[in-house]
Amino acid sequence: MPIFFQHKIDENTRLGVWKIEETEEFFKGNVPQHRDVTHPHKRLQHLAGRFLLQYLFPDFPFELIQIADTRKPFLPDEQYHFSISHCGDYAATIVSRNSRVGIDIEIPTSKVETIMHKFLNREEKQQFYKSRSTTHDSRLTTLLWSAKESVFKWYGDGGVDFREHIHLLKQHEENETIECFFSKTNSDLTIHYRQFEHLVLAWVLN
Numbered sequence: 001m002p003i004f005f006q007h008k009i010d011e012n013t014r015l016g017v018w019k020i021e022e023t024e025e026f027f028k029g030n031v032p033q034h035r036d037v038t039h040p041h042k043r044l045q046h047l048a049g050r051f052l053l054q055y056l057f058p059d060f061p062f063e064l065i066q067i068a069d070t071r072k073p074f075l076p077d078e079q080y081h082f083s084i085s086h087c088g089d090y091a092a093t094i095v096s097r098n099s100r101v102g103i104d105i106e107i108p109t110s111k112v113e114t115i116m117h118k119f120l121n122r123e124e125k126q127q128f129y130k131s132r133s134t135t136h137d138s139r140l141t142t143l144l145w146s147a148k149e150s151v152f153k154w155y156g157d158g159g160v161d162f163r164e165h166i167h168l169l170k171q172h173e174e175n176e177t178i179e180c181f182f183s184k185t186n187s188d189l190t191i192h193y194r195q196f197e198h199l200v201l202a203w204v205l206n
């Protein structure tokens, strides 16, 4: 049971990260596959993400999951809100009875620095990269990317310009949060994060 990280956020909301060490057969006996995934490792990630839904809430009704045009999976009656992410050998899921949620996990790599101009605006570069050397901090850049991806998934309706609509305002290292303003819905959001040795995790609920 390689649960890598588990967090009971409150009475109604739970989060888990799974380190995938199982074969596909293990998940296939327990989890329905909701879309065709040809690549074997991506299929394993997909199944592990779904598996976590019931791991967190045993009465989670897999069979009712639908996929929106934006590709966001959802339950039509909103019995649960949920969000799934996977990266490498990890799958992360957040499930809530009463809050809209978004989650993202990433493995930090320097590649993210080559696209940072596509997702960070001028104010964010000034705010988060105080000195020249920190502009080559791939852990920080991956964290900011992951934070924005979690907001994108929380919103779920697509059509989000990461530079224009998602404004990361301030990082609070003491409680592992980032203040954010999302202009599409005029929402002040608190993005929560954790940084592990080889992994960054970010989530939003509201």
Ligand SMILES: CC(C)(COP(=O)(O)OP(=O)(O)OC[C@H]1O[C@@H](n2cnc3c(N)ncnc32)[C@H](O)[C@@H]1OP(=O)(O)O)[C@@H](O)C(=O)NCCC(=O)NCCS
Pocket: 035, 045, 046, 047, 049, 070, 071, 072, 073, 083, 084, 085, 086, 087, 104, 105, 118, 119, 149, 152, 153, 154, 155, 156, 157, 158, 160, 161, 162, 163
């Ligand atoms: C859809 C997207 C969020 C998926 O992210 P990813 O890093 O490729 O993959 P992740 O593993 O983190 O997430 C995949 C999961 O997200 C969920 N998902 C897919 N589309 C979604 C959407 N529109 N909203 C919310 N969740 C979504 C699904 O559960 C999916 O897993 P599953 O199919 O196995 O159930 C991402 O590809 C995307 O489009 N991001 C926006 C990119 C963008 O606009 N960038 C602009 C700045 S450069």
